[in-house]
Amino acid sequence: MNTSFNKPFKKRNYKPFIIALSVILIGAIGALSGMRGEKNFDAFDLTILPLTNAILNSFTFVFLVCALIAILKRNVTVHQRFIYAAFSTTFLFLLTYVTYHYLAPSTPYGGEGLMAGFYYFILITHIILAAAIVPLALTSVARAWNRENARHKKIARWTMPIWLYVSFTGVLVYILISPYY
Numbered sequence: 001m002n003t004s005f006n007k008p009f010k011k012r013n014y015k016p017f018i019i020a021l022s023v024i025l026i027g028a029i030g031a032l033s034g035m036r037g038e039k040n041f042d043a044f045d046l047t048i049l050p051l052t053n054a055i056l057n058s059f060t061f062v063f064l065v066c067a068l069i070a071i072l073k074r075n076v077t078v079h080q081r082f083i084y085a086a087f088s089t090t091f092l093f094l095l096t097y098v099t100y101h102y103l104a105p106s107t108p109y110g111g112e113g114l115m116a117g118f119y120y121f122i123l124i125t126h127i128i129l130a131a132a133i134v135p136l137a138l139t140s141v142a143r144a145w146n147r148e149n150a151r152h153k154k155i156a157r158w159t160m161p162i163w164l165y166v167s168f169t170g171v172l173v174y175i176l177i178s179p180y181y
Contacts, residue, residue: 014142022135025094029131032098037105047181049100050174056093057170060086064164083141086163090137093170110180119176126169133163 067082109119136159143152 009147011146011148012142014138014145018135018138018142021138025134026131028098029101032101033106035102037101038103041103046100046104049096049104050178050181052096053093053100054171054174056089056096057167057174059089060093061164061167061171063089064160064167068160068164080144086167087137087141090167107177107180109177111176115176119173122169122176123173126166126173129162130166130170133159133166137163 063082063086067079067086070076070078070082109116109123111119136155140152140156140159143149143155
């Protein structure tokens with residue numbers, strides 16, 4: 001017998017945590033963009049990290065698609081598991097992303113013409129929406145944890161497509177810039 005339904009439920013205020021974590025993550029990533037990388041780092045080939053990032057973004061995308069399919073089929077438990085899997089791969093992505101950008105200098109895109117325009121459009125929209133997805137995803141999960149289903153559904157309608165776009169374009173950015181590492 002499940003006794004969790006017999007216990008009184010108490011909503012929690014996740015807003016300070018969401019704001020603090022969003023500011024810290026976005027600020028740290030912004031600060032890393034201005035760094036030149038560690039000089040003479042040769043412990044391992046750093047180009048493995050962007051490949052790892054692309055793989056993790058691919059997993060995030062697949063997990064999000066599976067979560068979307070599950071919730072459309074009204075299977076909340078499976079949906080939750082895939083959302084947690086997406087958060088896990090996103091967390092691992094953030095670790096490898098921060099590590100790479102701390103250790104390596106920025107890699108300029110070497111393409112020209114139409115491909116350069118396409119690359120920079122994808123990159124700029126990816127960066128802007130990646131910053132937006134941090135508080136959106138955290139707010140979405142916080143509303144689900146607080147059993148605010150209507151509010152969760154309302155924000156998730158924005159969060160899901162943006163997160164899908166960010167994870168997909170993260171892979172696309174890697175594919176486009178990988179020849180220049």
